[in-house]
Amino acid sequence: MKIVIDFDLCQGHAVCMGEAPEVFKVDEKGMLTVLLESPPEALREKVEAAAEYCPTGSITIVD
Numbered sequence: 001m002k003i004v005i006d007f008d009l010c011q012g013h014a015v016c017m018g019e020a021p022e023v024f025k026v027d028e029k030g031m032l033t034v035l036l037e038s039p040p041e042a043l044r045e046k047v048e049a050a051a052e053y054c055p056t057g058s059i060t061i062v063d
């Protein structure tokens, strides 16, 4: 599993960090950092929730 972010769409809502803090970090300026670009399978559910609930649809999971 690999995470691809469309940074043109991302608006720093930090929903992703709420769902999967092991993988996504949003700083106080709303800048997103992906901590694990290829997260382990154990985190799949959390990453899928982050992708689903991201309000701008910025997160794509590539298998």
Ligand code: SF4
Pocket: 005, 009, 010, 011, 012, 013, 014, 015, 016, 017, 024, 026, 032, 053, 054, 055, 056, 057, 058, 059
């Ligand atoms: S939830 Fe979506 S828009 Fe918000 S910081 Fe994460 S990727 Fe960006």
